[in-house]
Amino acid sequence: MSTYYAGLLADVGILTLGGLSVYIILATGQLSLGNAGFMGIGAYITSYLTVTLGIGITPALFVAAVASGIIGVVVGFPALRLKGIYLAIATLGFGEMVRSFFLNLSAMGGSSGFHGMKHISVGYIWVWVIGILLVVMLLERSRVWLEMQAVNDDETAAGLVGLNATAIKVGAFGAGAAVAAISGGLFAHHHVYIEPGNFGFERSIDFVLAVILGGSTVGPGALVGSLVLVMLRFAGRHDGTGAA
Amino acid sequence: MLLQQLVNGLTLGAVYTLIALSFSLVMGILGVLNLAIAELFMLGAYFGFTAILAQLPLPVALVAAMLGSALVAIVIQKIAYEPLRDAPIVTPMLSTLGFSIILQNVATNVWGSDPLQLTDEVLPGRLTLGSVSISTMQLLVMGATVALVAILAFVVQKTPAGRALRAVAENRDVARLLGVSAARVTLLAFVLSGVMAGAAGVLIGMHYAVITPYMGVDIGLKAIAVMVIGGTTRIWGALVAGPLIGIAEVMTVAYGGSQVRDFVVYGLMILILLLRPQGILGGSRSEQGQRV
Amino acid sequence: MTAPALLSLKNITKLFGGIRALADVSFDVAPGQIVGVIGPNGAGKTSMFNVITGAYKADSGHVMLAGEDVTNQPPHRIARAGISRTFQNIRLFGGMTVWEHLLVSQPHSESLMRRVLPTRWADPTALQRAEEVLAFFGLEEMKDRNARSLPYGLQRRVEMARAVTARPKLLLLDEPVAGMNHDEAEDIRKLILRLRDDGLSVLLIEHDMAFVMNLCDYLHVVDFGAMIAHGRPEEVRADPVVLEAYLGRAA
Structure with a gap:
């Protein structure tokens, strides 16, 4: 397999995880247009851990996922106050704030970016992608998933049958943020260079598109959507010199 | 120095105001966030530049930008909004998002992805008042903004069509009962919003003398923040929030904080959403969540 | 009533703006009882359910479940404490x-x-x-x-x-047989009785008088947010205050 197609495959994997991060949050009825922010958080934390502290990539990804998950929970609480389009706008703002934060973080290179990560193989990326996809597919057969659907559909009725809508919605934000962070960590170590611009609004939109193109009601949809999106990009490129 | 920054800030603020009004017309009246407005703005700039490069006079370029964007806005309304009118509010937002990607691709294919530059200044000359120097172009940006806002205000406040707009904004169902044609009001909101976005595009394009197919996203997102800060449920909040954010941005850049400005603007936007959804100027909170 | 109450409402008041949806409402549901709440439309019956289940916050008064104060707890806590409900407009x-x-x-x-x-x-x-x-x-x-x-x-x-x-310990049913024909209602009545036999207590709102009279052990009558009468079905049926509230309005 040529490096070029390997790169495309890596892009599909990373995008799939991003799509899943949106999908998990969307399952509770919350649309996040800021998941590139969590991806960026994951990318920077993982890179800091592997480059500066010399930790292995796998533990670094776990740490980044937990850290980003906690930030996701913190973001999830105020998000409870907002619904629909207002939540979408607020998460969009969150994503832009994170991007702006890394632009100012001179310790991690600021606008000139950060490098020094060791390149990871496409196979390693896909171990994560398949692993997380399987976890999500198992989760879809669990009671928690039904609880998420219930909260999505009718929060009041869900509360009155004993479901804690707050915990479920905030938890979904945390889980989505963790998955996005892993996507970011893998991105950073695949491209071995990151800059704040990698994690802007367009990236968040790609995640959402991957979910929508693949059908927003099943987990593997994110994988299908990512494939479609990367192939569309590939087909739309006349010169064929690299993916977006 | 301070006055000079104020003038520069007002120029930027004027453009924010126009785009924020464009967002706010559709959001305030129909409750839909039309994300393609960012690309209407970009297209307006290209329409205007095309006219200028064809040696057409400046007013023609302005009109071409406004009409061109308004036409595209109608297409968006017919294809991306109308079929989804009764879907959950997030759905039309996503379809306008899809549309904006298409528009960006179209622009890239028609005009190329490289920046398009004007070789000559469209409006050379500067006006010097004491220590403050204002370019004629800046004057045009601000003057045109004031004129457009005045026209918009007249249309919305004084004409029958504007009354229909406000009726729908107030209460869609009641307006329908009173015989207001929702379809026509929707179309009008999209057209006006296209006109504003197109004008903003050509104005900022001529001001910077360079445009790209990707110019819409950053300014578009910023304009959404301006709209929110002005209050999503009131159209005119943007008149205050636009200049305010424009000046604040120019000031932070001038006084060494260029990198923190986005952080502050979006932070403020989120705070407003959480604490004062009616915007900085809004009165009562009764409108909160009205169209959620 | 001899047994300690399973559910106990103490002086519940709920205001909407200046309007009192519930005014100083108190009553008990004993374990194993089927209790009905009846009253004209808009009398405050559903508001009462909403206060009990935490969907509305009471302005004053207390809701006790098996001796535990659950007043104004979040709905999911109250549900977990042992109160389940159905809705008038099925949800x-x-x-x-x-x-x-x-x-x-x-x-x-x-x-x-x-x-x-x-x-x-x-x-x-x-x-x-x-x-x-x-x-x-x-x-x-x-x-x-x-x-x-x-x-x-x-x-x-x-x-x-x-x-x-x-x-749950207590089941709240908001118009369980609304829109049903006689046979369907009869099936529901039997189900509720079987549930009671399994140890469940039931509090229900219903407009179908025949259904209520045939099923409930005890009735409370609400009008304009206040309790105007209570007693066993045959007592309530004969109560002039109740007749006035229903017939006086219907006429």
Whole structure:
């Protein structure tokens, strides 16, 4: 397999995880247009851990996922106050704030970016992608998933049958943020260079598109959507010199 | 120095105001966030530049930008909004998002992805008042903004069509009962919003003398923040929030904080959403969540 | 009433703006009782349910469940403390099958592990409970149908089944036989009696007088947000105050 197609495959994997991060949050009825922010958080934390502290990539990804998950929970609480389009706008703002934060973080290179990560193989990326996809597919057969659907559909009725809508919605934000962070960590170590611009609004939109193109009601949809999106990009490129 | 920054800030603020009004017309009246407005703005700039490069006079370029964007806005309304009118509010937002990607691709294919530059200044000359120097172009940006806002205000406040707009904004169902044609009001909101976005595009394009197919996203997102800060449920909040954010941005850049400005603007936007959804100027909170 | 009350409302007042939806309402539901709340439309019956279940905050007064003060707790806490309800306008979850409704409303004492793993192989107790309730309500054949696509009468049944799955101490039914014909209502009446035999207490709102009189052990009459009468069905039926509230208005 040529490096070029390997790169495309890596892009599909990373995008799939991003799509899943949106999908998990969307399952509770919350649309996040800021998941590139969590991806960026994951990318920077993982890179800091592997480059500066010399930790292995796998533990670094776990740490980044937990850290980003906690930030996701913190973001999830105020998000409870907002619904629909207002939540979408607020998460969009969150994503832009994170991007702006890394632009100012001179310790991690600021606008000139950060490098020094060791390149990871496409196979390693896909171990994560398949692993997380399987976890999500198992989760879809669990009671928690039904609880998420219930909260999505009718929060009041869900509360009155004993479901804690707050915990479920905030938890979904945390889980989505963790998955996005892993996507970011893998991105950073695949491209071995990151800059704040990698994690802007367009990236968040790609995640959402991957979910929508693949059908927003099943987990593997994110994988299908990512494939479609990367192939569309590939087909739309006349010169064929690299993916977006 | 301070006055000079104020003038520069007002120029930027004027453009924010126009785009924020464009967002706010559709959001305030129909409750839909039309994300393609960012690309209407970009297209307006290209329409205007095309006219200028064809040696057409400046007013023609302005009109071409406004009409061109308004036409595209109608297409968006017919294809991306109308079929989804009764879907959950997030759905039309996503379809306008899809549309904006298409528009960006179209622009890239028609005009190329490289920046398009004007070789000559469209409006050379500067006006010097004491220590403050204002370019004629800046004057045009601000003057045109004031004129457009005045026209918009007249249309919305004084004409029958504007009354229909406000009726729908107030209460869609009641307006329908009173015989207001929702379809026509929707179309009008999209057209006006296209006109504003197109004008903003050509104005900022001529001001910077360079445009790209990707110019819409950053300014578009910023304009959404301006709209929110002005209050999503009131159209005119943007008149205050636009200049305010424009000046604040120019000031932070001038006084060494260029990198923190986005952080502050979006932070403020989120705070407003959480604490004062009616915007900085809004009165009562009764409108909160009205169209959620 | 001799037994200590299962549910006890003490001087509940609920205001909407200046209007008193509930004015100083007090009453008890003893364990194992079927208690009805009747009254004209807009008398405050559903508001009372909403205060009991935490959907509305009471402006004053207390709601006690088995001696525990649950006033103004979040709805999910009150539900977990042992109160389940159905809604006047049925509120089933969209896109979910009957079976899924019975899984999602299981008792809430279970570990997170059981909840996040696939129910099919990680949670035999939940499956067993769901089967049990399914059989009790005679919904076996509808198991995999989308709940909202069922006929109206069956939807009411599914909603009741969902409420019962959580093993509540007290079941609140908001107009359980509204829109049903006589036979369907009779089926529901038998179901409620069987539930009581299993140890459940029931508090219900209903307009169908024949249904209420045939089913309830005790009745409370509400009008303009206040309790105007109470007693056994035959006592209430003969109460002139009640006749006045109903007939006086209807005339």
